Structures are given as C-alpha cells and as structure tokens.
Amino acid sequence: xxxxxxxxxxxxxxxxxxxxxxxxxxxxxxxxxxxxxxxxxxxxxxxxxxxxxxxxxxxxxxxxxxxxxxxxxxxxxxxxxxxxxxxxxxxxxxxxxxxxxxxxxxxxxxxxxxxxxxxxxxxxxxxxxxxxxxxxxxxxxxxxxxxxxxxxxxxxxxxxxxxxxxxxxxxxxxxxxxxxxxxxxxxxxxxxxxxxxxxxxxxxxxxxxxxxxxxxxxxxxxxxxxxxxxxxxxxxxxxxxxxxxxxxxxxxxxxx
Numbered sequence: 001x002x003x004x005x006x007x008x009x010x011x012x013x014x015x016x017x018x019x020x021x022x023x024x025x026x027x028x029x030x031x032x033x034x035x036x037x038x039x040x041x042x043x044x045x046x047x048x049x050x051x052x053x054x055x056x057x058x059x060x061x062x063x064x065x066x067x068x069x070x071x072x073x074x075x076x077x078x079x080x081x082x083x084x085x086x087x088x089x090x091x092x093x094x095x096x097x098x099x100x101x102x103x104x105x106x107x108x109x110x111x112x113x114x115x116x117x118x119x120x121x122x123x124x125x126x127x128x129x130x131x132x133x134x135x136x137x138x139x140x141x142x143x144x145x146x147x148x149x150x151x152x153x154x155x156x157x158x159x160x161x162x163x164x165x166x167x168x169x170x171x172x173x174x175x176x177x178x179x180x181x182x183x184x185x186x187x188x189x190x191x192x193x194x195x196x197x198x199x200x201x202x203x204x205x206x207x208x209x210x211x212x213x214x215x216x217x218x219x220x221x222x223x224x225x226x227x228x229x230x231x232x233x234x235x236x237x238x239x240x241x242x243x244x245x246x247x248x249x250x251x252x253x254x255x256x
Contacts, residue, residue: 017041019055019072028053028074031081036070047096047103052076056093056105066091071105071124084124090115097134100141102165106133112156112184113148118165127165136202136213141165142245144173144202144213149184154230155194155222157186160202160215162250174199174217174241174252193221193233202243211246214255 020037044057053074066089090107105117114133132145163170186195202213222230243252
C-alpha cells in the first residue's frame with residue numbers, strides 16, 4: 001500500500017480573537033507597548049508553561065493574507081515582556097516548543113512543508129529557520145525534525161534531521177547524508193525505482209540508554225506507470241531504527 005506523506009495538523013489553529021483576550025483569559029499583565037491589544041489576530045498558537053507565556057500571531061488583515069509574524073513572550077519569574085516582529089510569514093503557526101534556552105515556532109506552508117523558526121528564548125532573536133517540522137525536542141535544545149517535502153510527488157520518502165542550536169548546525173539523521181533525498185524525492189540508485197517512506201514519532205531512551213531515540217520505519221519501493229503514478233514494485237518493509245545522539249556525529253542503525 002502506498003504511504004502518502006502529509007503534514008498532520010496536530011494542533012488547532014486559532015483563527016479568531018485578540019491579544020488582549022488571550023492575556024485576559026490567562027490573567028496575565030498587559031505589555032506597555034501593546035498597541036495591537038484589541039486588534040483581531042489570526043492563525044496563531046500559544047505556549048503557556050511554568051516558565052512563561054509565548055504567543056506567535058498575525059494581525060487579521062482585510063485582504064485575508066498573512067503579513068508580518070509577531071511574537072511576544074512573558075517571563076513569569078521576572079514578570080517581564082519581550083517582543084519581536086518578523087517580516088516574512090511562515091503560514092499558520094502550528095506549534096511553539098521550548099527547550100534548552102530556545103523556542104521552536106512551527107509554521108505551515110503546504111500539507112507537506114513547514115518552516116521552523118529557532119529563536120533565543122531570552123531575546124527572541126532568530127537563530128535559524130529550518131525547513132521541516134519538529135518531531136522531538138530534546139532537553140538540551142537540540143531538535144529532531146522531519147524535513148519538508150514537495151507535496152505533489154508520486155512517491156514521498158520522509159527524512160529526519162538533527163539541529164543543534166548551540167553550534168547552529170544541522171545534519172541528516174535518517175537516512176544519512178550519503179542518500180540523495182531532495183525534499184522527499186529519493187530514487188534507488190541505478191534503477192527506475194522510487195522510495196516511499198514514513199516514520200513513527202521517535203521515542204527517547206526506550207531502554208536503550210540516554211541520548212538515544214528509536215522509531216519505526218515503513219518503506220516500499222515504487223515504480224511509475226504510464227500515467228506517472230507510483231505502483232508497488234516490492235513488498236512493504238517495516239523495521240525499527242536506533243539512533244545514538246551522543247555519538248560524534250550522531251548515527252543511526254537498523255535494529256535486528
């Protein structure tokens with residue numbers, strides 16, 4: 001069976017409300033520079049944890065388009081607000097995650113593609129924009145993310161990458177960098193076969209020791225027919241993969 005890869009919207013996208021309403025509902029103080037307090041906002045998401053509150057949003061405009069992305073954060077310990085504005089939209093904000101002094105703000109540009117902003121939590125300054133969506137954020141601030149794919153492909157081969165904000169570096173995780181995977185388009189070298197691949201959500205540890213992750217891979221080789229539709233050319237395979245994130249560089253292997 002062909003596995004059709006799309007980005008699953010795991011959160012409800014907020015489409016109506018205002019900054020003031022969100023703050024009032026959480027009994028938070030009003031930032032002094034909030035000129036947009038009562039203006040309608042759209043396509044936003046919030047993070048509200050023991051350390052603070054973060055909201056990433058757009059003003060609802062008459063042309064129904066998304067313009068500049070606005071991010072505000074409130075530190076519950078120091079009782080201080082911070083704000084930042086980014087001129088380029090990232091689509092509807094799907095998620096905000098915090099780890100290791102960084103914020104990960106996930107957007108949505110197509111059913112198979114998602115910009116991911118990495119911001120410093122203390123200044124809201126942009127560290128990097130990644131091309132994909134987070135599947136696991138580690139306590140040290142590193143993030144495992146699934147790379148964005150071209151949406152209209154006959155076969156979609158998912159690929160995982162690892163980003164370390166401490167050194168501002170990303171690397172292919174699975175499959176490794178030796179595999180030619182261009183935004184989900186992956187061909188079996190020397191053949192007319194294409195790869196269809198999906199992966200389960202990675203699990204940390206799982207009895208394999210610290211700084212390891214494990215996930216299940218489902219893959220199948222496909223061949224395009226006369227209508228350029230992918231048809232199974234081999235039996236579907238399913239197996240577990242174990243990655244050691246403490247290794248230099250981090251490595252993955254198929255579990256036997």
